[in-house]
Amino acid sequence: MKNLFAAAAIATVGLGFGSAAMAQEDCGEISMAEFNWASGELLAAVDKIILEEGYGCDVELVVGGTAPIFASMNEKGTPDIAGEQWVNAVRQLVDQAIDEGRLFAVNTAPITGLGEGWWVPPYTLEANPELKTALDIIERPDLFPWAEDPSKGAIVGCPAGWGCQFVMNNLFQAYDMEAKGWVLVDPGSAAGLDGSIAKANERGENWLGYYWSPTSIIGKYNLQPVPFGVEYAGDENWNGCISLETCIDPAKTSWIKSEVFTIVTDEFMQRGGPINEYLAARVYPGSVMGEMLVYMSEEQADGEDAAYEFLSRFENVWTQWVSPEVAAKVKASL
């Protein structure tokens, strides 16, 4: 305990002398969350390399899922940084912690273009440039014939038993798709959903359905998100109807925005200095993240392998996140 207080005191004193200079030379120990999915692993591994090589930190990774990592940061103040914290699942707690000053969101969009929704292959849009939004697509069931009854259009939904199944059912109803000649197809499982995407894309067939990003399959087939062409109709409609099993009168809406934050603890906000600036500037374009996830799944690479690949393949991306001196140091280490 004594040491901890001492360390905190030194950190506070250090602040007085200008945190930038301090952290540059002697960044100290940082514990960082490594989320247990592909993009989470990559993000943590890249942060670790840049912070260790560029800023001289000593980074320890803590592996976990969304809820346990968040609970640990919120209640025990450790780890210091969570790179890819998905917010929707723990929304109330995150809002509360940020309001009360225990946690800070230093970056509210570390990966662009992420989220759930409807996706189509790129060649579908190329061949039918008039399909600008979901509203346009809904008028053309003939472009997405259902294998079991080609007179109807198929939209592949969420596997039975997943939370998003209700959302798909209710959106199907809200957009009045049955009357327009559509069928909501249940793929049965994640493997079924992935398989139907792979089959359609390998054969150049049109495909419309549910998925989420960042994922390797989105990156692999370059699937395009479908804008709904309708505003988000509010949390009351979403939480009180669309996402429930029984929803009598769902209103048309776009998919709720998925938010991912990079979160740091209050203590780290005080002592992090330039590292917080780095975390704020560190934004992966969705396409880059997609390409990296494809690399990871095809090469069966772990986060660290993929991080080195990213640093060499996308120099133009990450060098914009840091100062030229830091960039030079990281490059020298590769």
Added chain:
Amino acid sequence: MNWLTEFPEMSRTDLRDLKKGGDEAFKAFSRAYGEALENFFFPLLKFLKWFEDLLVATPWPIMMIIIALLVWAGSRSLPMVAGTVISMLLIGYLGMWEDTMFTLALISVATLICIVVGIPFGILMSKSDRTQAVVTPILDIMQTIPPFVYLIPILLLLGIGRVPGLIAVIIFAIPPVVRLTNLGIRLVDKDVLEAADSFGASPWQKMRTVQLPLALPNIFAGVNQTIMMALSMVVTASLIGVTGLGQEVLVALNNQYLSLGFMNGLAIVAIAIVFDRVSQKYGKRLQKHSEVVHG
């Protein structure tokens, strides 16, 4: 001594290229022939859908009478009929009628195809030792390979839905009927065959009027096994988008819905018991009529 402690394995890149090569070759096959295959199976899909719609659209009391009559025709046992009607009533009361009809349709069509394809194969096997030597290992593979393995190529070729599910069920369920048809014909008494020969029966006459009838009890045991195996594939088939009781079991598994899981699981069990007892009793009656004494 490195080579002793470490297995001389293929280099990582070669291994990856091997896997990738296999995948690419199959995808190329799927691009070239997938659509033709889908068209080939389209009549089957039409038939399955028609049969499903028929079962679902038939008013439940009529359906119940038909089921009771079928059970009576097969088993000639009143307790069997009563047990079946009670379990079907319970299934309906617990809200699983429609899913049960979907599953019944799938199982019936799968069994029908297994019989139509499997019995001729069994006959061919019984005719030639060479055919038997080739087909037996294939049947071994079909029975032991984990179904998830062939779900992947089926998905890539045919996508999700009823037909790919049906094909997965057939691959898993067809071996017993082929094996037992072969066995049944081979077990027919040589003296009987000699007698048929001495009457100047052609090979086709011999097969149709002597061998097949005498092999019927064995063939029927094979059909019984095939039905049981088809039912055990219901949940796996639901993984690639087949509707029915299996799908509800998956929902239960995904959400830890204990009661839902057991209800649908027990409905599958009930169907299995009915099919099993009825086909066994029917098989026994066949044996009695043909008056074959085994052993």
